[in-house]
Structures are given as structure tokens and as C-alpha cells.
Amino acid sequence: MATNTTQGTEVPSKGGFPAFRVETYGSQLLWLAIAFGLLYYLMSRFIAPRIGGILEERASRISGDLAAAQAMKAEADAATLSYEKALAEARASSQAIAAETRAKITAEADAERKALEAKLAADLAAAEAQISSARAVAMGNVRAIAVETAEAIVERLAGTGADAARLEAAVDAALKR
């Protein structure tokens, strides 16, 4: 609120440099205050929040997108890793199954072979036992036949019956030779 009274000596008439004419200051200050106040109001209330908001939203959107891309990449990496792990596991387990199967088959074949061998050995032993028993029986029969034959021969030759005990001893002695 400039008053002309303070500078009263040099002012009132139109003249002098316009910027230094004190009587115009009141009007300029008033309208500057109104216009600049309006500008400041618009700026602080609408312009700055809006543009700031747009920029912030864009920045957060970009960083959000980058973070999402990062997360997706990590996810993809993890998926690749787990796929490779699953593949390795599958390979390992397939090898294990193959080895197991091979071992099982070998074991089965071995068992079968052993069982067969055992059976064959048992059969062989049985057969041998049978043979030896048959031979014993046969040999027994041979002795009885020999005793009978010898008895018959002695009866024919001597005409009388021979002593059975001596005859058996003689046959046994002959069989032992």
C-alpha cells in the first residue's frame, strides 16, 4: 500500500520512468497479489498434485512392471531348475529300476539254477542210493542164488544134501574175493 505522500516531492504528475512512479505501486501490488495468489492456489491445489501424480504413477508402474518381469524370470528359472531336477531324478530312478530289475532277474535266475542243481543233485543221490540198494539187493539175491546153486550142485554131485552153514560160509568167502 504505497502512498504518494511519502514521495510527494517528486511524483504526482505523469512523467518520469514508469517503473519508478510510486502512485502505480498500489494497483500493481494488489493485482499481483490476486493473480499470483490464484496461480499459487492452482499450482498447489491442482497442477503440482496432478503432474506429480502422473509421474509417480508412471514411475511406480514401470518399477512394478520391472519387478513383475523380474519375478517372472525368477519363476521361469525356478521352473527350469525344477524341470532339470525332475529329469535328473527320473533318469536316476530309471537307472535304479533297471539295476534293480537286472539284479532281481539275476537273483531269480541264480535261485532257479541253484534249485535245479540241488534237485539234480538230490535226484542223482536218490538214483545212486537206489542203484546201490538195488545192487545190494541184487548181491543178496546172488548169494541166495549161489547158495541154492551150490546146494543143488553138491546134491547132484554127492547125492546128498550139504551142510547149509558150511555152504553159506563157502559162498560168502567166494563172494568176498
Add this chain to the structure above:
Amino acid sequence: MADPIKQFELVPIVPITIGTGDFSFTNSALHMFIIVGLTAAFLLLTTSGRRLVPTRMQSMAELTYEFVAGTVRQTAGTDGMKFFPLVFSLFMFVLLANLVGMVPGSFTVTSHIIVTAALAVLVISTVIIYGIWKHGTHWFALFAPAGLPKVILPLIVVIEVISFISRPISLSLRLFGNMTAGHIALKVFAGFVTAMAGAGALGFIGAALPVFMITALTALEFLVAVLQAYVFTILTCIYLNDALHPGHH
């Protein structure tokens, strides 16, 4: 020759008298509202879409915002952003006042010392009021840098106070002086053109010289218009930094 001072004359459009004071709505007031209107149009209408991918005009508004915001952050720190509306308002007002003044026949609001002084006083009073409100008496440490010998302290305090007081003066005079001098120079050379062209055939040919000068000066004045708006803004930020961080002098 046309009077080079006439362009600074205030012409009442709607005469208003309150008491004994003259508060007429003048050509200056009209141009102030043109400035505010252009600023609002440039920054509000272009951003009304709030597009994520900006249009060209929205991009320009955003670039202007980012430019001033960057200046504030660099000079006054991130907490200086609380003064951003003030700094941005000052920048847009001074920039558009200077640029609107470049339109032939228009009025340059910033060619009046009272306007630039009022803006400078606004800045300095913001610094003082916020500084004292925020830091209390510690703010006055601004005038007494730490770690000085007691002997020269009074001298330094006097120098610091003088330099602080000279800030609003230099801030307002720089802008006022640049605008006034530039416009006077343009008018003077324009006067040469008409004067020489009217002085016979030789003068008519010779008038090409001041025409060339005007062209060059106009380009220079556009540079000055933008540069002075920037200088006003960055100095405002530097002074506001004193209000925010009086210790880091």
C-alpha cells in the same frame, strides 16, 4: 522516433479507487491474468488426460515440471519439495511474464521494479518465516558460520547480514534490469529503422543494419527471458535451502 519508454506505461482499463489509493485494473493486471491463464492452460489442459503414455503437450508439461522439480531437489534437497508449488509458480510466472512481454504490443509485467521486488520479498520472507518457525533461534546461525575465531566473528556476522539483505535487492533488480534494458534496446533499434528509412534512399538501405540488430537482439531477448526466469528460480531454491538447512552454509 517513438518513445522507448512508452511500452512500460501503465494504462488503466477499469479505474478503481479505494480511499485515496489508485487500484485500477491496468494493462499490467490484465497481463498478469493472461500469464496465470496461459500457465493453467499449459499445465492443466494438457495433463487432463492423465495419460500413462503422454501426448506431446502433456510431455512438455511434464518436462517443465521435472525441470523445476529437479532444480529444487538438487539445490534445496528432497525436503525442499515442500516449497515446490511456490518455486514452480514463481518460475512459470516469471517465465511467462518475460515471454508474453516479447509479443509485440504487449506489456512486460516483470519490467516493473515493484513486481520483481514483491516476488523477491515473497521469497525472502518465506525463507525468514519458515527458517525461524522450523529452526527457532538456531536459524540465526546462518549469519555466524561455525568454527570461526571470536575476533573476526562480529565482522563476519555484519558481512553475512549485509549479504542476506542484498539478496532480495539483487534478485529483484536483476530481473527488472534485464527486462527493462532489453526492451528499451529493442525499441531504440526499432526507432533507428524508421528514422533511417525515412531519411532518403541511402538511409533506406542503411536501415537493414538495425533490422539485423533487432533480429539478433530479439533472439537474445528470448534467451534472456528464459534464462532470467531460471536464474530467479535457482536463486530462490538456494535461498530456500538456507531456510531448510541453515547449518550447511
